[in-house]
Amino acid sequence: MTTHPAGPTAPAGASPVTFHDHLLPGITAGRYRITVDQRLPAEDLPGARFEPVRQTVNVQAAQFRLDPSWVHAVYPAAHSQGSFHRLLPHITLDAATLPWQREPFTAGTRSPVRTPWLALLLFGEGELPGDPDALGATTSVTVGRLLTGDPAVSGPRLDPNAVDPVLLDTPCHVVDVPQDLLAQLLPDPSDLKYLAHVRVGGEDAAPAEGQDGPPAPDAYAVVTTARFPREDQGRYVAHLVSLEGHAPPLTSDGKPEPDGKHVRLVSLHHWTFTSCPTARDGFGRLAERFTPDNDEHSAAPLRPAPDPGTGLREDLSYLLEQGLVPMTHVTDSGERTLAWYSGPFLPRVAPELPRPADGHFPDADGLLLHEPVTGTFAVGYACAWNTGRALALADPGFATTLVRLRHRGRLRRATDRQYATYQRQLYGALPTGAVAGESPREVFEELLRGDAADVLATALGVPEDEPRPRAVPAAPVPPRRDVPRHASTARTPSPDAAEAAKWLARLRTLRGVPFDCLVPDQRMLPPESLRLFHVDRGWLDALLDGARSLDRNPDADTATDTELDELLAGHGPVPVAGLLLRSALVPGWPALRVEAHSAGTEPVRVIHNEVLGADVLLVLFDRVPHSLTISEPPQGLHFGTDEEGEVVLRRQGRGDAAPPPKRSVPAPMARPAGPRVLDVGKLAAVLARELAAEIAPRTAISPAEFAMQLVRAPEQLTLTFGGTRR
Incomplete structure (x- = not known):
């Protein structure tokens, strides 16, 4: 049970984000005693009063360690460098109730709004004795040692008996902060409530699998520091610390405690960054590089650009403009020659790839295309086929599922053929009106609808005066079938077929495909660049054909291939276009938003959005966009x-x-x-x-x-x- 304050506040404009003061849990962490006392209305009756029942309950929550997966984002990004001297660093948590699950300080604070037990403190170089270079160094101690106390420092005053005994031997990270520094950095306890809030944003939320209707909004807890980085360059470390069990750092007259001990704080999460007012690594400055006429940084089609002054022939320059990359090719006989490679991303719309009669390429040799300009081979589709087969072999789960699916399909096909042969041998001469391929029961019922009923009645000695069942009019003859009825194609897809189709659908969005297959030359995607491309449908088909080639028999697996094709068609659209972004924006803004629109105002659907490596973002669309918007989340x-x-x-x-x-x-x-x-x-x-x-x-x-x-x-x-x- 959680509670929101009334009247959420939204920022100006059409922002999808709303702010709340807090998101309180129904009960804070701690040890509680539940007492149940039951009495009957007539207390004078024997046994009218029952003895009360008491039960002790421990409500657990994060206290000394924080699951890293709960950290949604930090700003500035870890290890980033930029102009941050006008910004307050903050941390965003997926656990929206976390800052209010416990009470801060030993005596608590009186405030109409719950005060968070977490605080974000920012330390510069030379301020922390144990981390003079602000590199994020911490001290690891066990929870038991932290609670026992160290006479040299002032630690949290918590009851060890109220802590789960299992946690006493687990390590936690602490930092020792000079008391006078803590008094400067930590606001007044009554003002700490302003440094934590809840943010609810529904635009980025995605519906759960199988959920209908609009997606539910995501709630995040945000904890902000009160300190700005200095205007000069310097490194900083931010620590999310626990205030539980500590005394306020200031006395009633606004001065620190006279003992002068360092305060030992539990650090639940920390990261470092460098503030440099002259840096050009802000979002706006980085994004401006992608505007037109900005040399290699501007948004452009993905193609290998020849070095200036190379003096290439016009026909070779044309091939480069078409997205082909010259590479060394080793033939089956071991000879080394030149070949042209093209991945799935092209600066043009690729022509349709001719396909075999059964719709699937059986091997990679059939995908080696002759390039007439240079008299060499274009090996892009063949490499796609081999890549798909290698990825399928590398996944034992998919390989086992596909082979089992094909074996069951062949067994079903053999059973159908054997049954058809048996049926032709046993019922080769069917009566007039019977349909070839029907079951024996159906044939017998067809006989009873005619004169056979009278013949059977006479043979069995049924008296003539007894009423005989009236012949049932014959049903309309269905169209002739080539497959026995028990082998109808309108069957429910098997679990193996559904699982294999799901794996292939993921592969169709290029999940798991090596980056070298997507971008064969690093010069096609230089640092701080945005490249646009069309997706070659033939390359994707060759990739899937290679993955489906495991244990495939073109003659015996036709029904299985048809079933997979039908299931794949129901797994969403095929990528048509996309972009590759290689920039410091990718690690600096982990939830970077990319939106595209068609020529009108209709949004273009994003099929796949994935970060590849440290600084490359891949986005695939269901159609070619007319406009593209990159924004902070x-x-x-x-x-x-x-x-x-x-x-x-x-x-x-x-x-x-x-x-x-x-x-x-x-x-x-x-x-x-x-x-x-x-x-x-x-x-x-x-x-x-x-x-x-x-x-x-x-x-x-x-x-x-x-x-x-x-x-x-x-x-x-x-x-x-x-x-x-x-």
Whole structure:
């Protein structure tokens, strides 16, 4: 059971993201005692009162370690470098209730909004004694040792008896923070609620398999730090730490505790990045490289570009423009010669590949095409066939399923042929009106509909005066069948056929195909480039034919091949076009959004979206797009100020009913001469006062409204293509 606060807040414009103050679990983590007491209305009766039943229940939640799969994204990205001095780093968690599953500090805090037990702290070089270079170094200790305490540091005060004994021997990561530094970085306990919120975005959510209707929105918990990186270049490490069991770092007079001990904090997740104000690695600056007339960085068709000044003949340059790459080819006799290779991605629409009579290529030799310009072979389709066969052999599950499917199909075919032979031998002379291929029962019923009933009645001695059953009129004769009725093709697909078709459908979207087969020359995709292409349907067919060639007999497996073809047709459209993006945008924005539209406003369906390697993104479409939009993900919204260090006020609420404020306020710093820490409480009061004319007058705003005012709108780049070459 979870609860949302009333009145979610949406950012300005048509954004699909809404903000909530929190997403509270129905019960926080801890140990509870449940007591059940039952009494009857008449207490004077014997046995009217029962003894109460008590049961102790442990509600468990993450406490000393965090599952890495729960981290949806971090910003800035791990190990990235960019101009981040105006942005507040943050972490996005898939577990939307996690920041509110426990209580912070030892005495708790009084606030109408639940205070999170997690905080994101940012440390620069030379600040952490155990990590002076801000490389993300931590100390590993067991949970039992952490709870026992170290006299040299101030650790969390938690009851070891309240912790699962299994966890006491498990390791956890800790960092020791100087007390005066922690007092500067950590806001007042009453202001911590502004640094965590819940973000719900429905546009990127995908429906579950087998689910009908619109997809359910995804909810993410976001924890933000209050510290800006410095304006000069430097490396930083961000730690998501636990505040459970700690005392607030400041005393009542605003000074740190006098003991001067380092505070030992549990680090649940950490990452490093480098802030460089002069870096050109921001989203906008990286995306601008793909605009037209930007040399090799601009969006262009995927083709091998010859080096300038090579003086190639016109016919060879034409082959390169068509997407063919010259490569060394070793023939069956061992000779080394030149051949031309083309992968599935071409800068043109490929002509239809002629297919054999049965629709499937039996081997790769039949796919070696003669290239008349140079008198050599084009080996692209043959390589596709061999690649599909190698991938099928490398997957023992698919290979076993396909072979079993073919053997069962042959057994069924042999049974049908044997039954047809037996039927012809036993019922070679069928009565008039009978249909060849019918079962013996059907033949007998056909005989009884005619004069055979009277003949049988006389032979069995049935009296003449007894009423005899009236002959049933003959049913319409169905069209002649070549296959016995028990072997009808309208049968339910077998599990093996469904599984094999599903595997082939995934292969058709090029999942698992080596990247060298897709892009044979690295010069076709230089760093920081965007390349567009058409998908060669013949290459995909050759790839699938190679995978289906295992234990295939063209004469005996016709029915099995037909069944697979029918199932494949129901697994969605075939890729027609796509793009390859090689850029720092791929690792820097893991949930990068790519949208395409046709000549009108209709969106183009994305069939496949996959990150290949460290910095390459592959996107396949069901048709050729007319425009392309690359944008930051909604869940990756950034927080910070503009270039002048001010917070631009945003409209509150949904739609266009309320006009935008069109004003901004300076972001107050808690200690201007210190580590650039935002005064969260003061900024919240200023924002509430400035927005009082737009919302109901109050002295403070909610965490969701606070986060919305600090949002830096996601950037995007839209490219329009005038046409495609054929």
